[in-house]
Amino acid sequence: MARIYVSCRRILVVLSFLLAGSLQTPARAQQLEAPTVVPAIDGILRAFQNHALVAIGDDHNSAQEEDFYAALVRDPRFSMEVGNVVVEFGGAAQQETLDRYLNGQQIAYTDLRKVWTDVVGWIPTVTGLGYANFFAHVRAVNLGLPPDRRIRVWLGEPPIDWSKIKTKADFQPILAQRDTHAADVIEKHILQPGRKAIVIYGGWHLYSNNGLRNLVEKKHPHAFFVVALYTGYAAKSCTANFEQNVLDWQVPALATPIRGTSLEGKLYRSDCDVEPRTSLPLGPSMSEAQKAQIGEALERMMSGVEGDALLFLGKAETLTRTPMEPSIYLDLNYRQEIERRLKIAFGESLTDSTVKENLVSPNHIRPR
Numbered sequence: 001m002a003r004i005y006v007s008c009r010r011i012l013v014v015l016s017f018l019l020a021g022s023l024q025t026p027a028r029a030q031q032l033e034a035p036t037v038v039p040a041i042d043g044i045l046r047a048f049q050n051h052a053l054v055a056i057g058d059d060h061n062s063a064q065e066e067d068f069y070a071a072l073v074r075d076p077r078f079s080m081e082v083g084n085v086v087v088e089f090g091g092a093a094q095q096e097t098l099d100r101y102l103n104g105q106q107i108a109y110t111d112l113r114k115v116w117t118d119v120v121g122w123i124p125t126v127t128g129l130g131y132a133n134f135f136a137h138v139r140a141v142n143l144g145l146p147p148d149r150r151i152r153v154w155l156g157e158p159p160i161d162w163s164k165i166k167t168k169a170d171f172q173p174i175l176a177q178r179d180t181h182a183a184d185v186i187e188k189h190i191l192q193p194g195r196k197a198i199v200i201y202g203g204w205h206l207y208s209n210n211g212l213r214n215l216v217e218k219k220h221p222h223a224f225f226v227v228a229l230y231t232g233y234a235a236k237s238c239t240a241n242f243e244q245n246v247l248d249w250q251v252p253a254l255a256t257p258i259r260g261t262s263l264e265g266k267l268y269r270s271d272c273d274v275e276p277r278t279s280l281p282l283g284p285s286m287s288e289a290q291k292a293q294i295g296e297a298l299e300r301m302m303s304g305v306e307g308d309a310l311l312f313l314g315k316a317e318t319l320t321r322t323p324m325e326p327s328i329y330l331d332l333n334y335r336q337e338i339e340r341r342l343k344i345a346f347g348e349s350l351t352d353s354t355v356k357e358n359l360v361s362p363n364h365i366r367p368r
Contacts, residue, residue, distance in 0.1 A: 032262045035255040040068065040311055041075050043254030044227065047309070048082060048196050051225040053186065055199040055206050055213065056311065057304075058088060059229050060122075063322040064313040066130025068252055069200060070137040079141065079149050084197035086186055088205070089131040090155035091118035098153060102139050113327060117338070119157040120171075121178050124342045124350055130322035154189055156182035156201070156212075162341055171345050179205055183215035191220055203228070207301050227254070228307030230267075231274065232316025238272035239316045249312055256309035268305035275302055 038046070047054045059065055072078055073085065090098065094115040101107045101115075115135065116126040135153065142150040158181035160174050182201070190197045205212040206226050213224050232239040245266050249255070258264055277295040286294070304310050313319065327334050339350040 032260065032264070035257055035261040035263045035310075037249055037253050037255045039250065040252035040254040040313075041072055041077075043256060043309065044072065044198075045075075045077055045081060047225040047227075047256075051223060052191060052196050052220070053199050053216070053223050054197075054225045054227065055201060056227045057203040057206055057229055057307065058200050059231055060202060061128040061130070061321050062229065062231075062313075063130055063320045064318075065229055065311075066128065066134060066322055068311070068313060069130075069134050071252075072198065073134075073138050073141055073151055079145055079151050082196045082198060083149070084152050084154065084190055084195055085138070086154045086156050086182065086190065086197050086199045086201075087131075087134075088156050088182070088201045089119070089122070089126045089128075089134075090115050090153070091120070091157040091160060092155045092181065092185070093118050093159035093161065095155050098135065098155060101135065102142050102153060103147070103150065104139065104143050113325075113334075115155065116325075117334075118160060118162060120160055120174055121157065123346065124348075125328070125338050127324045127328055128322040129325045132325050152189075154185050154197070156185055162337070165341070165344060168344055168347075175345070179208075179210065179212045179215055182212050186212075186216055187219070191216070191223065199224070203301055207306055225309070226307045227309045227311050228258075228304030229311045229313070230304060230316075231302075231319060234273045234276050238269070241272075242266055243315050246312060251312065251314050253312040254309050255312065258305055258307055258310055263310065264305055267310065268300055268303045270296070272303075273299055275299070 044054055044056075056065075056069075069085075091114070097107060097111060098115045101112055112135075113132075116131055119126055138151050138153055145151075158174055158177040165171050165174075182205070186197070186199070189195070199212075201212055206224070208214070213226070217223055233242070245263075246253075255263055258267065275298075277299070300306055328338065329335065335350065342348050342350055
């Protein structure tokens with residue numbers, strides 16, 4: 001299920017998305033050719049023939065998507081043909097710690113945990129166990145590779161020393177650097193040296209006019225190939241209608257292109273919402289026309305129709321959420337620190353945030 005996170009509820013982000021030229025009228029599906037559907041890893045590796053960066057829109061805490069990341073880096077072709085991953089779920093202040101871990105050194109868990117918890121924009125912090133497991137998968141692959149062929153994982157969240165963050169005024173300047181810092185990481189470590197990378201980031205960063213993708217492509221046009229994830233629709237009838245079109249797709253599958261093919265009209269329909277429009281973060285001061293325009297833009301993004309390819313990891317009813325990394329409820333000192341950060345940044349308690357973000361929830365992405 002596509003979620004609207006606290007850090008993404010700022011209306012300026014929503015408005016900037018509209019400026020990205022997202023509102024298009026899909027052509028009539030029956031007049032268009034079907035997309036090409038291939039095994040997902042094959043399709044993603046093929047995209048690197050024409051793009052330095054392949055971005056996979058991360059539906060935060062999707063268990064199947066996190067499993068797919070692991071399968072991708074475990075494919076022998078990945079280390080030979082790509083070899084780099086840039087991720088949103090890790091803080092750059094801990095890059096050296098992660099490098100040592102991925103190269104086989106022993107790291108105390110409380111130190112390693114800082115890799116995915118010393119972050120800025122994740123609310124209340126990175127809690128999905130699948131993200132921690134991803135680093136372990138890369139480490140396992142690297143232990144079987146010579147040093148010059150090992151996979152590098154670059155942490156995209158800006159550096160932050162939470163011990164020095166005492167007020168919201170301390171926090172906000174760093175929050176504002178999320179996309180610019182990630183763009184700098186990609187420029188310095190991927191594009192300048194002529195490398196390639198998978199970029200795992202939430203869709204807001206890939207479609208917003210001031211987001212990561214547009215920041216990079218100002219200097220490197222068309223550097224990105226964006227992969228959107230299929231998650232189903234709010235209404236069961238809409239989900240069933242779409243999934244009738246993918247009965248012969250093998251899982252995992254990648255369908256491309258989306259725009260200009262029959263998939264565009266099937267994937268996005270104005271009467272089929274991914275997230276009910278009544279639940280979208282639209283400000284009370286907006287006119288009904290503005291709400292309708294922004295709601296349509298957000299739905300197009302969440303449906304995946306704005307991507308270059310659609311990643312299909314199974315029917316919506318089979319998609320689940322990753323378990324929580326247990327520190328958040330077993331390590332009381334850690335939990336207290338995460339709550340301190342949350343109150344500074346957003347004035348919320350951890351309990352309120354847990355309920356709001358549905359961290360304690362049924363396993364399925366969308367209850368039926």
